[in-house]
Amino acid sequence: MTRPKWLLLLVVPVLANGLVFAATGMAVSSDTSRTLASPESFAAITDPVQRSAAYFTELGKVLESPRCLNCHPAGNRPSQGDMMRPHEPPVFRGPDGMGLVSMRCNTCHQGANFDQGRIPGHPAWHLAPLEMGWQGKTLSEICQQIKDPARNGGRTPEDLIDHIGADTLVGWAWHPGVGRTPAPGTQKEAGALVAAWVKSGAACP
Amino acid sequence: MTTLSLSVNGRTLGPFEVRDDLTMNDFLREQLGMTGTKFGCGAAQCLSCAVIVDMPDGSSHTNPTCVVPAANFDGKAIRTIEGHAKDGVLTPLQTAFIEHFSFQCGYCTPGFLNEGQVLLERLEKTPVPRATLEAVIAEALDGHLCRCTGYVKYHEAVRAVILADAGRYLV
Amino acid sequence: MRPSRRDFVKLMMASGIAVAVTPMARADAPTFASRETLPGRGVARPKLGRVDGVAKVTGAKLYASDFRAADMPGWPSETAHALFVRSPDASHVYEGIDLDRLALTARPTVVVTAEDVARIGMRVPEFYAGDLFCPVGKTPFFLGQPLALLIFERFDDFDRARLALRDGDYLKFGAETGPLEGPNYGAFRFTRVAGPTPDAPDIYSPIQEGWISPGFFESSGRPIWKPLPVAKGGEYVKGAQFGDEIRAGLDAPDAGTLVIERDFETQSIDPVFLEPECGLAWYDPAKRNLELVLGVQSPFEAASAIAFLLGEADADHKPASINAQFAYVGGGFGGKDHTPFSLYIALAGMFLPGRPVRLAHDRFQQFQGGVKRHAFKMHSQIGVDRKSGLITAFAADHVLDGGGMANYSPSVAVVGATGALGIYSVPKVDVTTVALHSRGVTAGSMRGYGTLQTMTAIEVLADEICTALQLDPIEFRRRNALATGGRTMTGNPYSVSVRTPEILAKLEANPIWRDRASYKATAKHGFLVGTGVAVCTKDYGTGADCSLGRVEIDAEGRVSIHGDAVEMGNGIGTAIANRVAAHIGVVADRVGVSEIDAFDALGLFTTGDAYSTTQAAQDEAAKNPRWVPAISSATSASIGAHVGTQAAAEAARVLFRFGLWPAALAIWDIPPDDPRAKQWDEAFWQDGMLLMSGLSPLPLKAIAAKAHAMNGITGTMAHAFSRWAWSQATFTVGEYQLTADIDALAIRRGDGDFEPLDRSAVAFPPADYNRIGTAFTSLCGTLVRIEIERATGIVRIDKAYSVLECGEALAPEVVRGQAQGGFAMGVGYALLETLPPFEDGPGNGQWNLGQYRIARASDLPVNDLVVEILPPLSPKEPPKGMAEVVMIPVVPALLNAIFEATGHRFDSLPVTADRIKGVLA
Structure with a gap:
């Protein structure tokens, strides 16, 4: 399989995201922006709190990728694509996070990605609840939020290991279909980072 | 390849053998020759390709056909623009679209007609107050793009049908 | 199947290929032609509405995209x-x-x-x-x-x-x-210096001296506008010297003159x-x-x-x-x-x-x-007398990005340049324009055709002048508006009504304008309110436009119409049917459009280029009674109402006068020497009945039956040509001489074949009318009140009003719909739409409507847009084109409203929410 042409066209937005990362205190160099470091590679950080925070910072590459942020909007309308433009046609959260009555998420987003229409899909396609909105937040704020059961869907830190490491809707982020850049690394690697972070006390950057 | 049987405008069709990556839009237009359903963008942006899906629970909604595999419609019941009029008698919404000069080139009309019809049927079951009517129409139709008309006469026509039979659609 | 398609008829000979219509084999599927002939005989339909209404709400096969081989009788079935x-x-x-x-x-x-x-x-x-x-x-x-x-x-x-x-x-x-570099697609300079009084002849004008282009170009393809003292382009030197004088004056104004100098850029759009x-x-x-x-919009051209x-x-x-x-x-x-x-x-x-x-x-x-709208870079200077508020001089330089192929670039450059004054009368004008090649996607024709860009620039400048001189924007426009009979940039007056004062009065009296200060004062917290106005005048027609029309009535009184104009939503089929109905009493139930092949009986041929012919060549060619300057036009340039309907309307008039009227007289038993026999102008139609004072009403069906029984005229076909004036010709019909605004005519008697009539005299519009920029124009003014959310920069249009004039509106609801659609397209252009010119633009093959935003209903005041159509000045005022002008003032009105709300003048498009947010930060 050859590298699709459109990937070349997406270099600019990816770099732009790199700048955002830098502004939020993450040390991300462009050559590692598509991969995730293993928990072991942070062994050199001796301070356990700093090391824990470093795990989360690395995980932040995933959380702040368009694949996650687009459906964790701050308001009621998701964004779309690597450029994270407002979703077209205009769709809104609705009472259950699955759209308004006149336009439900799953009419277009069906069980699986459909590359013909460059449309992503998953059986559980929906918006994250409003309290789980991440757009416009710093990674540090997202970290506090993700630990707060009131704003993370009532999850314990241990639940997060499974949610990020094994949930299939989250896992879509690494298999997003034609026209979208996958989240960095693999879901397994992201899960390993969550596990290391939780076990090290879940410190925030 | 997948086997596909479905109901289109009340007629049961199939089984057909279709490619897994054949869009519903191409199934309708290329395989069935039913070109009343349009192709505009192929990306669920303009909704000129939307058809009505009638669910077993009695509810109906529109569905773009350009971003959905035909195979996903197996066992479903759909309505298209070709199926609204019965025996040459136009529906009130079709008549209103004509009398209000709602469309110009008409290429987006199938999507608006299907969306408007679904709205009428929904209001019949769940009427809304008169004061919210413009907003309800606006929300229902907003996904549909039209380049000719500026939308005004589509909204006018839908509203006219509702107001002409207010007891049916409004609380 | 219609008769026109039953015979093998030769359309034209081009390169030895007969471009023709062949008979189609019988099959179960309806023929293409019958599908495209609307509304269709026996089709039940509402009384109101377009002739294509039923077909379009029932999903009938109609568009080119609806047809596959299996839908074409006589074709192999696989595609x-x-x-x-x-x-x-x-x-x-x-x-x-x-x-x-x-x-x-x-x-x-x-x-x-x-x-x-x-x-x-x-x-x-x-x-x-x-x-x-x-x-x-x-x-x-x-x-x-x-x-x-x-x-x-x-x-x-x-x-x-x-x-x-x-x-x-x-x-x-x-x-x-x-x-790769490429030569430019065209460079022109339009310079006019008026005489000392409005009545005095111009000192210099394009219509007097001819259009000029610079003879020299830099290696980049850019023209050298200076009047170089060389032999080549002597005509250019004269005009350029006048132009440079105007610019020298604007560069060094006296104390009493305000000069504003601005750049304005517009974007490429799809x-x-x-x-x-x-x-x-x-x-x-x-x-x-x-x-x-x-x-396509240009069927004859495509076939050729x-x-x-x-x-x-x-x-x-x-x-x-x-x-x-x-x-x-x-x-x-x-x-x-x-x-x-x-x-x-x-x-x-x-x-x-x-x-x-x-x-x-x-x-x-x-x-x-697909072809795109031209991106323009404009540099403008405008001089205004501080005391009187009158514009003294205008100079501008336009650079168009034509993209990869020439297409219509030279023409768009000309129309944009000659439209650059908008509604204003300016005694000294100098506008240069050049369309350049670039590696961008080819730009071509699009609604507004260069004037959207240049008139936006001047209407924004006008607003800025009013701010600078503390002049009321309506009053400024009233003082400076070109009056009926006043000369345009090319030196000719418009030959149609110019109704700027009425439009301005309507705008001034509208509550959106009248109450603008109080709305601004009561803006909600976190919002800015602004009101903007603009008025534009846009030409219709290209200077060599023609139409073909054919009207037939059968013995049952059923009417068929064939036209060569294209139905693309513009309502041309309905407009033709309505115009024909005015003459023969009913709306036809068979209207065929885009039919360039239904007129072979006229036997037309053409030579030369109607846009550039000489008088001598035209006079020589006109000796052949079958020659016309052009046979069939594209449906474009807002020409549908005025020209696109003309041939069918004239054919219908002839059919009534020489076919139905004699039959009616026969039924009424009125002999030819009875004075009433000559009073056909007194008769009129109501509900398919011909009424004449003192006589019993006659149903069309009876008249038609009589016409057929008498072997009278039951079908007519005509060709019309306009070069800012109609071709006129005289024909002998029976014992009568008929002079009409057509240049070819054929008639059918009873159920016979069409036979052409030789014209006994013909007057084609003079060849030097080709120097006219435009003589036809229609006006539209727009008011918008907007609300800008400070936090996001999002513009919401609270209320809007457009007022336009178009002579006789042939299908008023179609006109209103065009104005509403033009409004929406104007909003998209002003606020939403843009295409990067090169590698990250549409040429990369990755653009679709999610990334490219056109206006949705939620971007528009769908329940708060009022469109007013002025009634014609006189029942004699012919229909005027309006499909483009209705889009244009929307754009500058929005920009002027944004200025009023924010205090910032944007000098490029689109003005997105992000940009507004940026200046409010």
Whole structure:
């Protein structure tokens, strides 16, 4: 399989995201922006709190990728694509996070990605609840939020290991279909980072 | 390849053998020759390709056909623009679209007609107050793009049908 | 099937190919022609509405995109599919397509490349000059240039290949050359110096001296505008000297003159007609006949261009006949006028002989290959007398990005430049314009046609003048408006009504304007309120426009109409039917549009170029009674109402006067010497009954039956031509002399064939009318009140009002709909739409409507837009075109409102929410 042409066209937005990362205190160099470091590679950080925070910072590459942020909007309308433009046609959260009555998420987003229409899909396609909105937040704020059961869907830190490491809707982020850049690394690697972070006390950057 | 049987405008069709990556839009237009359903963008942006899906629970909604595999419609019941009029008698919404000069080139009309019809049927079951009517129409139709008309006469026509039979659609 | 398609009728001879209509074999499916003839005999329909209403709400096959081979009686039933491959790169040498990597189930049967078209001897029509395909070894001349057509016998193979090429990297490029340079597409200078009083002759004007272009260009292709003291272009030197004098005055104004000097830039946009370009071709090698189904604004041109393309091809690729059929068009806006797409449809058919082939853009491809609106860079200087508020002088320089091919660039440059004064009367004007080649996607015709860009610039400047001089914007416009009879930039007056004062009065009295201060004062917290006004005048017509019309009535009183104008949503079929109904009492139940082949009985031919002919050449040609300056026009330039309906309307008038009226007299038993026999002007229609004072009403059916029984005139066909004035001709009909605004006429008696009538005298509009920029114009003024959310910069249009005049509105609800649609397109252009010009723009093949935002209902005041159409000045005032002008003032009105709300003048488009947020920060 050859590298699709459109990937070349997406270099600019990816770099732009790199700048955002830098502004939020993450040390991300462009050559590692598509991969995730293993928990072991942070062994050199001796301070356990700093090391824990470093795990989360690395995980932040995933959380702040368009694949996650687009459906964790701050308001009621998701964004779309690597450029994270407002979703077209205009769709809104609705009472259950699955759209308004006149336009439900799953009419277009069906069980699986459909590359013909460059449309992503998953059986559980929906918006994250409003309290789980991440757009416009710093990674540090997202970290506090993700630990707060009131704003993370009532999850314990241990639940997060499974949610990020094994949930299939989250896992879509690494298999997003034609026209979208996958989240960095693999879901397994992201899960390993969550596990290391939780076990090290879940410190925030 | 997948086997596909479905109901289109009340007629049961199939089984057909279709490619897994054949869009519903191409199934309708290329395989069935039913070109009343349009192709505009192929990306669920303009909704000129939307058809009505009638669910077993009695509810109906529109569905773009350009971003959905035909195979996903197996066992479903759909309505298209070709199926609204019965025996040459136009529906009130079709008549209103004509009398209000709602469309110009008409290429987006199938999507608006299907969306408007679904709205009428929904209001019949769940009427809304008169004061919210413009907003309800606006929300229902907003996904549909039209380049000719500026939308005004589509909204006018839908509203006219509702107001002409207010007891049916409004609380 | 209609009679016109029953016979083999020769349309024209081009390059030895008979372009014609052939009979179609009987099959169960309705014929293409009957599907396209609306509303259709016996079809139940509401009383109100368009003639295409029922077809469009029932999903009837109507558009070119609706037809496959199986829908065409007499064609083979299977459709093959062709795929356009275009270049996303215009800086590297093209090295071919890696088709070997395509899956076996996605391999084309035929690949058509530059080599193939060269090998078989294709000729490129002059309008499309350039490579039809980029040859291997050359750098593509522009982004989106065709590289190949791939033709597949099975849809599934085509579809798989389309996706593979869309999403994969199959195109091979080599060494970097950078973008290729190309000459400019046209450079013109329009200079006018008025005489000392309005009545005095101009000191210098284009209409007196001819249009001028600079003779010299820099290596970049840019013109040298200075009057170089050399022999070449002596005419240029004279005009340029006047122009430079005007500029010197603006550069050093006296104390009493305010001079404002500004840059304004507009963006490239896509027309976004909802039906992407497409068509069918079937070449039958046994009969050497090429069948085509096309959907374009310019059917005659498309057929002629294809005939030229194939005219000198080798024996296997040169049809003996071409039968082109034209469908309803799913939106055009100029973008389907003279598009090269039709050429490729024909090629697709010729390269898979014996098989019907469909070529269709998807939306990504439409963005990549469809013509765009020109991006303009404008530099303007305007001088205003501080005391009187009168504009003293205007100078501007326009640079258009024409993209990869010339297409309509020279013409858009001219129309934009000559429209640059908008509604204003200015005694000294100097405007230069040049359309440049770039590697961008080709720009061409689109609604507004250059004037949208230049009139936006001047209406924003006008607002700035009013701010600077503390003048009321309506009052400023009233003082400076060009009056009826006043001279335009080219030195001629408009020959139609100019109703600026009425439009201004309407705007001034509208509550949006009247109450603007109180609304601004009561803005909600966190919001800014602003009101903007603009008035524009836009030409209609191109200076050489024509129409064909044919009206027939059968013995049952049923009326059929055929016209050559194209129905693309503009309502032309309805307008023609309404105009004909005024003469013969009923709205026809068979209206055929885009029918360039229904008029063979007129036997028309043409020579030369109507836009550039000389008087001597025209006089000589006019001696032949079948000669006309042009046969059939594109439906564009807002010309539908005025010209597109003219031939059918005149045909109907002749049919009434010489066919129905004598039959009515016969029924009434009124002899020819009775004075009432000459009072046909006194009769009128009501509900299909002919009324005449003192006589019993006659139903049309009875009159028609009588006309047939008398073997009287029951059908007429006519041709009309306008070069800012109608051709007029005299014909002998029976014992009468008829003089009318047509230049060809044929009649049918009873059920007979149409016979042409020789004209006994003809007057074509003078050739030097070609120096006129425009003589036809219509006006529209727009008011908008907007609300801007400070936090986001989002503009919400609270209320809007557009007032326009268009003479007699032939289908008033269609006019209103056009104005509403123009408003929406104006909002998109002003606030939302933009295409980057080059590599990250539409030429990369990755654009679709999610990234490119056009106005949705939620962007518009759908329940708060009022459109007012002024009634005609007189019942005699003919219909005027209005489809373009209604879009134009919307854009500057929005910009002026944004200024009033924010205090910031944006000097480029679009003014997005992010940009507004930026200046509010």
